Each structure stands twice: as C-alpha cells, then as structure tokens.
Amino acid sequence: MSKKTSQKIAFFIFRLLGLLVVGILVWILGFIVYNGIGVISWEFLTSAPSEGMTSGGIFPAIVGTLCLVAGSIVFAFPLGVMSGIYMNEYAGNGKLVRFIRIMTNNLGGIPSIVFGLFGMALFVNAFKFGDSIIAGSLTLGLLILPLIIRTTEEALKAIPDSFRTGSLALGATRLQTVARIILPMAFPNIVTGLILSIGRVSGETAPILFTVAAYFLPKLPTGIFDQVMALPYHLYVIATSGTDIEASRPVAYGSALTLIAIVLLMNMLAGILRKCFGKKIK
Amino acid sequence: MKRAFFIFIAILGGVSNVCAQKIKGSDTMLPLSQKEAESFMKANPKAVVTVTGGGSGTGISALVEGTADIAQLSRKIKFDEKNRLREDGKTVKEIVAAYDALAVTVHSSNKVGKLTREQLEGIFTGKIKNWKELGGDDMKIIPYSRETSSGTYEFFKENVMKNKNYVSGIMSMPATGAIIQSVSQTKGAIGYVGLAYVNRSVKALSVSYDGGKTFVEPSIANAKNGTYPVVRPLYYYYETKSEEKVKPFINYVLSDEGQKIVAETGFITVK
Amino acid sequence: MKALRRFAEHLVEGLLALSGSVTSLAILLIVIFLFKEASGLFGSPAIEKGYVLCVHSTNSTDVLNPYQIKRIFDSETANWNELGGKDMEISLFRFDDIFSLYSDEELGEDYSLLPEKLGETISQNPAILAFIPEKYAPAENPSVKILKIPEISFSDIFGGKEWFPTATPAPQFGILPLIAGTLWVSLFAILIALPLGMGVAIYLSELSNERTRKILKPTIELLAGIPSVVYGFFGLAVLVPLIQRTLNLPVGETAFAGSLILAIMALPTIITVAEDAMRNTPKAMREASLALGATHWQTIYRVVVPYAASGITAAVVLGTGRAVGETMAVLMVTGNAAVMPHSLFEPVRTIPATIAAELGEAPGGGVHYQALFVLGCVLFVITMAVSISAEIISKRNRGKQA
Numbered sequence: 001m002s003k004k005t006s007q008k009i010a011f012f013i014f015r016l017l018g019l020l021v022v023g024i025l026v027w028i029l030g031f032i033v034y035n036g037i038g039v040i041s042w043e044f045l046t047s048a049p050s051e052g053m054t055s056g057g058i059f060p061a062i063v064g065t066l067c068l069v070a071g072s073i074v075f076a077f078p079l080g081v082m083s084g085i086y087m088n089e090y091a092g093n094g095k096l097v098r099f100i101r102i103m104t105n106n107l108g109g110i111p112s113i114v115f116g117l118f119g120m121a122l123f124v125n126a127f128k129f130g131d132s133i134i135a136g137s138l139t140l141g142l143l144i145l146p147l148i149i150r151t152t153e154e155a156l157k158a159i160p161d162s163f164r165t166g167s168l169a170l171g172a173t174r175l176q177t178v179a180r181i182i183l184p185m186a187f188p189n190i191v192t193g194l195i196l197s198i199g200r201v202s203g204e205t206a207p208i209l210f211t212v213a214a215y216f217l218p219k220l221p222t223g224i225f226d227q228v229m230a231l232p233y234h235l236y237v238i239a240t241s242g243t244d245i246e247a248s249r250p251v252a253y254g255s256a257l258t259l260i261a262i263v264l265l266m267n268m269l270a271g272i273l274r275k276c277f278g279k280k281i282k
Numbered sequence: 283m284k285r286a287f288f289i290f291i292a293i294l295g296g297v298s299n300v301c302a303q304k305i306k307g308s309d310t311m312l313p314l315s316q317k318e319a320e321s322f323m324k325a326n327p328k329a330v331v332t333v334t335g336g337g338s339g340t341g342i343s344a345l346v347e348g349t350a351d352i353a354q355l356s357r358k359i360k361f362d363e364k365n366r367l368r369e370d371g372k373t374v375k376e377i378v379a380a381y382d383a384l385a386v387t388v389h390s391s392n393k394v395g396k397l398t399r400e401q402l403e404g405i406f407t408g409k410i411k412n413w414k415e416l417g418g419d420d421m422k423i424i425p426y427s428r429e430t431s432s433g434t435y436e437f438f439k440e441n442v443m444k445n446k447n448y449v450s451g452i453m454s455m456p457a458t459g460a461i462i463q464s465v466s467q468t469k470g471a472i473g474y475v476g477l478a479y480v481n482r483s484v485k486a487l488s489v490s491y492d493g494g495k496t497f498v499e500p501s502i503a504n505a506k507n508g509t510y511p512v513v514r515p516l517y518y519y520y521e522t523k524s525e526e527k528v529k530p531f532i533n534y535v536l537s538d539e540g541q542k543i544v545a546e547t548g549f550i551t552v553k
Numbered sequence: 554m555k556a557l558r559r560f561a562e563h564l565v566e567g568l569l570a571l572s573g574s575v576t577s578l579a580i581l582l583i584v585i586f587l588f589k590e591a592s593g594l595f596g597s598p599a600i601e602k603g604y605v606l607c608v609h610s611t612n613s614t615d616v617l618n619p620y621q622i623k624r625i626f627d628s629e630t631a632n633w634n635e636l637g638g639k640d641m642e643i644s645l646f647r648f649d650d651i652f653s654l655y656s657d658e659e660l661g662e663d664y665s666l667l668p669e670k671l672g673e674t675i676s677q678n679p680a681i682l683a684f685i686p687e688k689y690a691p692a693e694n695p696s697v698k699i700l701k702i703p704e705i706s707f708s709d710i711f712g713g714k715e716w717f718p719t720a721t722p723a724p725q726f727g728i729l730p731l732i733a734g735t736l737w738v739s740l741f742a743i744l745i746a747l748p749l750g751m752g753v754a755i756y757l758s759e760l761s762n763e764r765t766r767k768i769l770k771p772t773i774e775l776l777a778g779i780p781s782v783v784y785g786f787f788g789l790a791v792l793v794p795l796i797q798r799t800l801n802l803p804v805g806e807t808a809f810a811g812s813l814i815l816a817i818m819a820l821p822t823i824i825t826v827a828e829d830a831m832r833n834t835p836k837a838m839r840e841a842s843l844a845l846g847a848t849h850w851q852t853i854y855r856v857v858v859p860y861a862a863s864g865i866t867a868a869v870v871l872g873t874g875r876a877v878g879e880t881m882a883v884l885m886v887t888g889n890a891a892v893m894p895h896s897l898f899e900p901v902r903t904i905p906a907t908i909a910a911e912l913g914e915a916p917g918g919g920v921h922y923q924a925l926f927v928l929g930c931v932l933f934v935i936t937m938a939v940s941i942s943a944e945i946i947s948k949r950n951r952g953k954q955a
Contacts, residue, residue, distance in 0.1 A: 007850035011760055017752035018761070018769060021824075024817055025776050028787050050320060079572050086573035090566060102944060103577040109871075109940035110933065111878020113905040114583065117912065117929040121586045125917060130349050131334070142579050149576065175562045203780025206880040206905070210912050216316040216333040218323065219302075227304075227332055232782045236881060239786045241309065241335075241457030244481060249790075256783050267778040271771060337914030347917070361648065362603065362686065407627070422803050429889075429910050430719040445647070446627045447720050450730075451892040453806065453900050456884060456910045464888075467794055470803050 036257030064228030071137025084152025108146030136212025151193025199266030307341020356433030408449025426473030478548025742815035750823030785885035806888030830864020
C-alpha cells in the first residue's frame with residue numbers, strides 16, 4: 001500500500017470519528033428533545049406534580065434546583081474568587097502555592113458521590129443541619145470550588161503584568177491594584193466560571209441524594225433548613241420508581257429536556273462571554 | 283373578648299395546620315403516601331407534607347433522630363428498633379394504612395404460569411438456574427431483586443425464602459419501578475413487586491404455599507379473602523407525643539376518601 | 554490613617570490567604586470524616602451489634618466466623634459435623650421465634666422473664682443455634698454457652714467476595730466484587746473511548762480546518778455538560794434495550810452498557826487534553842519530518858503522537874478518573890449485581906452505585922453505614938492516585954517542553 005493510500009484511509013477514519021462524536025451528541029439530544037418538546041408547556045414548568053407524579057409539572061423541582069444553585073454560589077463564589085486572587089496575586093510561586101494548586105486539582109477530581117458521603121457525614125449529621133437546603137448547598141459549593149478557583153486564576157493570568165507594575169508605580173498599594181485595576185478587568189472572565197458552575201450545580205445528583213433531595217414536596221421551601229425537590233433527582237426518581245413507569249415517561253422526558261436546557265444554556269452563555277471578553281483584553 | 287377568642291382559635295388553627303409533617307421510609311409506600319399527601323394538601327391548603335423514601339429502616343432511624351414525624355414501613359417494626367425508641371424515651375403508635383400483596387412477575391412471553399414457594403426459594407437462592415427445570419423454555423433465569431434493606435427485600439426474604447439469603451449474583455434495582463421495567467424487557471427475568479406495580483407489560487404468577495396443591499393468583503380479591511399468601515400490612519408509625527400534629531393526616535388516610543386512594547394506587551384497603 | 558490602611562491591607566491579605574487554603578482544608582476534612590466513619594467498621598463484632606449466638610453447653614463449637622454463620626443461616630451448612638461438631642442437624646432459633654412460643658404475658662412485665670424462657674428453650678435442644686439480644690441472653694443458665702464472635706477484620710473486607718450488607722445475623726462486607734466491577738467497567742470504557750477520542754483529537758488538531766473546528770469543539774464541550782443523570786436516563790431508555798436486542802443477550806443491564814455510557818462521558822476529557830498535547834508539538838519538528846519526505850499521516854503517527862504521548866497518557870488517566878467515580882449513569886444501567894465480573898455482558902455493581910443505592914437505607918452509625926464509608930475511602934484513594942499520577946505525567950510533559 002502506498003503512503004498516500006494509507007494516509008487517505010487514516011484520514012477518512014478520523015473524519016468519520018469526528019462525525020461519530022457529533023452523531024452521538026445529536027442522538028442523545030435529539031432523543032430527549034424529540035420526546036420532551038411536546039411535554040414542555042408553561043403549565044408543565046409552573047405547576048406541581050400530580051396523579052402520583054405521572055402528570056402535572058415540575059415547578060417545585062425547578063425552584064429547588066434554583067435554591068441549591070443560589071445557595072452554593074453564595075458560599076462558593078466569594079470564597080473561590082478570593083482563593084484565586086490569593087494564588088495569582090499574592091502567593092508568588094513557592095512550594096505552598098504548588099501544594100495548594102495540587103490540592104485544588106485533587107478536590108476537582110474527587111467523585112461527586114464522595115462529596116455526597118462527606119456532606120452527609122459533616123453537614124447533615126455532625127452539624128445537625130438535617131436534610132436541608134443549607135447542607136445540600138454547602139456540599140455542592142465544595143464541589144464547584146475548584147472550578148471557580150481555576151477560572152478566576154485563568155482570568156487573572158490573562159491580564160498583562162504591565163497593568164500591575166503600572167498601578168504599583170503610580171503609588172497604589174497591592175490591594176488597591178487588585179481591587180481597582182485587576183479585578184474589574186478580569187471580572188467578565190470570572191463570571192464565566194460562575195456561569196459554568198451554575199450549569200454544574202443544576203445537573204449534579206449524587207451529592208444531593210443524601211443531603212437535601214425530597215421525593216415529593218410540592219410546597220415551596222420557606223427557609224434554608226427545608227428540604228426541596230431538585231430537578232436531576234426528580235428525573236432519577238421518575239425514571240426508576242413510581243407505580244407506572246410508562247405513564248410517567250412523558251414527565252421524565254420533559255424534566256430531562258428542562259434540565260439539559262438549563263445546563264447547556266449556561267455552558268453556551270459562558271462560552272459566548274469568554275469569546276467576547278477574551279478578545280477585548282488582547 | 284369574643285374576638286380575641288376567635289383570633290386565638292385562628293392562630294391555633296393556623297399553627298396546627300402550618301406544621302410541616304415529614305413522612306420518611308419505605309420506598310414501596312412512596313406512591314401511596316405521595317398521592318395521599320397530594321390530595322390531603324388539596325383538602326387542607328395550609329398543610330405541608332414532605333414525603334421521602336430511603337427504605338423502612340431509614341424511616342425508623344429518622345423517627346429516633348426526630349427528623350421525621352411519620353415513619354412509613356412496609357414491615358412490622360423490629361424488636362430492637364422498638365428498643366432503640368424506648369431507650370430514647372419515645373413510644374410509638376402503629377397504624378395499618380393499607381395492605382400490599384407481593385406478586386412474582388415474569389416476562390409476558392414466559393410459559394411458566396405458576397410456581398410453588400419452594401421453587402421460588404430455589405430461584406432466588408440460586409439453586410434453580412434455568413426455566414427448563416420449571417417446565418419452561420431452555421433459558422437462563424434472571425432474578426431481579428430490590429436493594430438490600432428495603433422492606434420489600436426483607437419481607438420477601440422472610441416470607442418466601444424462609445430467611446435464606448439471596449444468590450450473590452442477583453440483579454438489584456434501586457426501585458420497584460425499575461424491576462417492572464427490566465422484567466418487561468428481559469425474556470428470562472423474574473422479579474417480585476407490589477401488586478400495585480403489576481401492569482400489562484409483565485405476567486404475574488400464581489403461587490402455591492402448600493407444595494403445589496393449590497395455586498392462587500395474585501389479585502386484590504384473593505389478597506382480601508386471605509387465600510393469597512404473600513400479603514403484608516403497610517404501617518405508619520408515629521411518636522405518641524406528636525399525635526396531635528399527625529392525626530389529621532392519619533385520619534385522612536383512614537377515611538373513605540383516603541382509602542379510595544389506597545385502592546386507586548393498587549393497594550388493598552384496610553376495611 | 555496610614556496605619557489603618559496598612560492594617561486593612563494585612564487583614565485582606567490574611568483573609569485571602571485563608572480562603573486560599575480552603576481547598577486543602579476541605580480535602581483534609583473529607584479525609585478525616587471519611588476515614589473516621591469508616592474506621593468504625595474494623596473491630597466491630599461480626600454479627601449484629603447487641604446480639605449474641607448461643608448454643609447448648611454440650612456443643613463443642615466455641616467460635617464461628619462470619620462466613621460460617623452466614624452459611625449456617627442460609628441452610629448451606631446444615632449439620633454441626635461440618636463444623637467439627639457432633640453429627641446432628643443444626644436447629645436455628647431466631648429471637649423473634651420466642652414470641653411464637655410464648656405470649657407477651659408469659660414473658661412478664663418489660664420482658665423480665667424473657668432470659669429465663671430463652672434459657673429453657675436452649676437447654677431443651679442440644680443442636681440449637683440461637684441468635685438473641687445480649688440483653689436477654691441467659692448467661693447464668695449452666696446449659697447455655699455463648700459463642701465467641703470474631704471481629705470484622707481487614708481481610709474480611711478487602712479479601713471477601715460476598716457483599717451482603719444486610720444479611721442477618723452476619724452481614725458480609727467483601728468489597729472485592731465491587732472494586733473489580735468498578736475497574737472492569739472503567740477499563741472497558743477507556744478502551745472504547747481511547748481510540749475514538751484519539752481519532753477525534755488528531756482530526757481536530759491536524760486535519761480539520763478552522764471552521765469545522767469551531768463547530769466541533771463546542772459540540773464536544775456540550776457533550777461534557779450533559780448531566781450524568783440524563784446520560785443514565787438515555788442509557789436506561791435507549792441503550793439497554795438496544796444492547797439486549799442487537800446482541801441477543803439475556804439481560805440488557807450489563808457492564809457493557811455501563812462502559813458505553815462512561816466512554817461517551819469520558820470522551821470530552823480525553824479529546825480536549827489529547828488535542829492540547831498534540832497542538833503543542835513544535836512546528837519545527839513537524840516541518841523537519843515533512844521535509845524529509847514523510848507524508849502528513851506519517852508525520853502524525855511517527856512524530857506528533859509520540860511527542861504528545863505523555864499528554865495523551867494524562868488524558869487517559871483523567872478519563873479513567875472520571876469513569877471510576879461516575880455514579881448516577883452507572884447506577885441506572887449496569888444491573889448492580891455484586892459478583893466478580895467474568896464477561897462484559899453480565900451485570901456488575903460499582904462502588905459509586907453501591908454507595909448511592911444503599912446509603913439512604915443504611916441507618917446512621919451502623920456497620921452497613923460504616924462499610925459504605927469504607928467504600929467511599931477506597932474510591933477516594935483511587936481517584937486521588939489518579940489525580941496525582943495525572944499531575945506527575947503532565948509535569949513530565951512540561952519538563953520536556955522547557
């Protein structure tokens with residue numbers, strides 16, 4: 001076989017593989033959109049489940065997921081951004097920072113179910129929060145912390161050092177430099193991290209199984225010590241339990257579509273933001 | 283004075299209504315409690331009832347820890363569970379909310395239509411491996427079970443398997459709905475589910491408890507007249523202290539309306 | 554004023570440093586809590602807490618190990634002579650049986666007569682093996698012997714092949730089948746994902762024009778964004794029946810279904826990391842290869858891929874890490890049977906799926922709960938090892954580039 005033919009064959013296969021990956025995505029998304037789009041309606045999104053969760057809507061689950069998103073962001077975003085600032089602007093490049101960076105990476109590599117175990121042991125049992133929004137939010141917050149730290153660091157790194165030296169040369173302190181010059185410039189990119197983590201939090205099931213999720217709770221939460229339903233857990237529940245799985249399939253498709261829509265919308269938003277502001281800095 | 287009295291009543295009413303009740307425990311009872319809670323809340327717009335699963339054992343633990351007001355159990359409370367409650371100075375009341383018959387289901391194309399208890403024991407302990415041994419096609423038997431420590435798992439183990447353990451390669455499903463789903467898709471499958479879950483996509487077997495003399499078909503009528511042997515009560519347990527708080531809901535479940543829901547969900551009414 | 558400002562600066566710096574340490578702190582806490590809860594399992598009695606096993610005093614057996622106890626109560630072992638005792642059929646007595654022999658009144662107020670009645674029952678039956686609460690054990694009765702119960706040992710857990718966490722009276726916590734199942738599913742997921750991912754990565758970094766790249770890259774990122782429960786639902790509703798039908802298998806919930814789903818989920822990680830590594834190949838090396846007369850394809854597999862090898866290895870390691878820890882999707886499609894895996898087309902049970910399915914049902918603080926934390930520790934150690942080796946590999950990579 002000549003060099004040219006083998007190249008042709010190899011390249012043909014690679015193109016095919018590229019198509020295959022797109023095909024898989026289209027298959028999965030298509031399957032859920034095709035089956036779910038008919039279910040989605042204003043009523044589906046704004047009413048509580050009824051008839052043993054075979055009809056009605058998913059409103060409480062959406063609200064629950066929003067609560068968890070808000071709770072985990074309130075906890076993790078400031079902490080993550082501060083941590084990122086410390087590592088990039090203050091800590092230099094010593095052994096300590098390397099260690100912290102490795103730890104952050106490792107935290108990001110821990111499976112979500114281990115976060116669930118830990119959240120249950122610490123927040124639910126040791127802190128006596130019980131199954132509650134706060135326990136779930138803290139657990140999810142820990143989960144997204146590495147993501148926020150990493151994006152913050154990247155955002156800060158993208159800002160040329162000349163801005164820092166310039167500001168310092170003008171007599172500003174380090175804090176002033178960070179707060180007035182660096183942060184405002186890096187902010188759009190930091191926000192992408194925030195949006196990405198919203199997507200991540202909305203989709204996670206394993207960490208909330210034992211820390212917050214309720215099987216059925218149509219009433220909306222009134223405080224941070226309440227349990228809530230959550231979209232991913234709701235999907236899991238209606239996909240596997242209930243007396244009549246076939247009858248609840250439409251609701252499952254609808255929930256899956258809503259969930260995917262939220263998550264993918266967040267990811268796309270982050271992508272667009274990154275593109276726009278990435279250009280601006282350069 | 284009169285007005286103050288009314289306000290007092292209103293506040294009292296408000297408080298006792300607003301009280302959130304948490305029901306926790308058996309996954310089998312989830313659809314029942316969920317529907318009961320749904321219509322109870324419709325009748326009492328101020329009430330809040332949370333329903334969570336986890337298994338019967340979890341329900342009792344939650345009662346001990348005070349994280350639930352009502353524990354739903356698909357088996358009777360165990361002696362040491364009662365002891366644990368007593369050590370905490372808690373006494374519980376037991377309410378039978380409904381009965382549940384466990385049906386053994388197979389794929390709808392399966393030729394086998396009836397089995398004895400001994401055969402069932404053989405299947406689920408792994409001694410009988412092929413349908414041909416039971417008069418069916420030459421096909422591997424694939425037994426499906428619930429997750430360990432669900433009340434259904436334990437009840438089936440006690441009642442049908444006489445306390446022997448399941449074969450270690452058994453498929454264990456996180457929920458009963460998943461068992462039905464899998465049994466309806468898998469030709470050689472056999473699985474046990476509450477009668478409420480049986481639908482047209484699977485075939486329910488007749489069962490004999492007297493060595494094959496009489497086979498009884500699982501149905502609500504047969505469960506009610508006591509001829510179908512694999513029947514268990516479904517319980518609500520609550521602390522005597524919180525009686526006032528949970529009574530409206532319990533009463534609702536036991537009322538005609540509540541029992542109508544029991545029947546609708548496919549369980550057997552108490553009366 | 555200046556002093557105040559300096560103080561504020563220091564305060565903020567301190568705060569920032571504190572938040573910088575938060576991830577390390579979190580890992581530390583996770584380690585402490587996981588291992589603290591898990592350690593309780595070792596040294597716990599091998600039968601249910603607060604219970605004892607009693608035999609007749611004429612019985613020569615003194616000690617039973619957990620596995621023997623389970624076999625006896627499963628009626629696998631039916632005669633005392635199989636355990637080195639006399640030739641007599643083992644007669645099992647469970648505590649609840651006493652209530653069918655005596656009414657509550659006969660047992661006295663607060664069960665005060667219970668030990669006495671239990672003693673009577675045991676002394677009447679020389680072949681008995683009774684499983685009763687320690688509190689009511691008739692210790693004074695001369696014809697009753699309480700068996701010594703061994704503690705759950707390291708080898709019971711890490712060497713055991715049976716996972717029966719709720720078997721009474723002796724739960725079995727052999728986690729070998731779960732570890733094997735996890736590695737089995739992940740291994741095949743990577744074997745499926747690696748060639749696919751490599752192909753796509755090569756296509757992206759070497760062949761595609763800017764426009765296709767701009768479409769393909771976000772597409773792959775979208776694939777990474779889909780929540781795992783949605784993958785699980787897709788697997789349950791589409792893949793499992795499909796696999797069962799096309800391969801004509803007795804069951805559709807198999808390791809293969811899990812591997813396929815995991816492969817799809819690991820693809821984005823592998824593609825992104827591998828592509829980055831390939832793009833980093835210096836232009837000079839490529840041009841040198843082409844100048845020597847090699848075709849584009851030869852340049853790719855003789856120069857670019859070897860150069861990016863460590864980056865690709867890192868991709869594989871990271872992908873494995875994701876696969877090992879994945880919970881919901883696997884739980885929904887693999888059938889969860891706790892057996893040592895023999896083939897791809899049988900159900901398996903993984904560690905994350907076990908934790909997710911059982912933790913909600915395990916009463917807090919009990920041995921089952923602790924056993925699940927042991928599983929959590931194992932998972933933690935595996936993923937830590939994965940992260941650290943990925944770190945080392947990519948560091949070597951950086952070293953090479955410098």
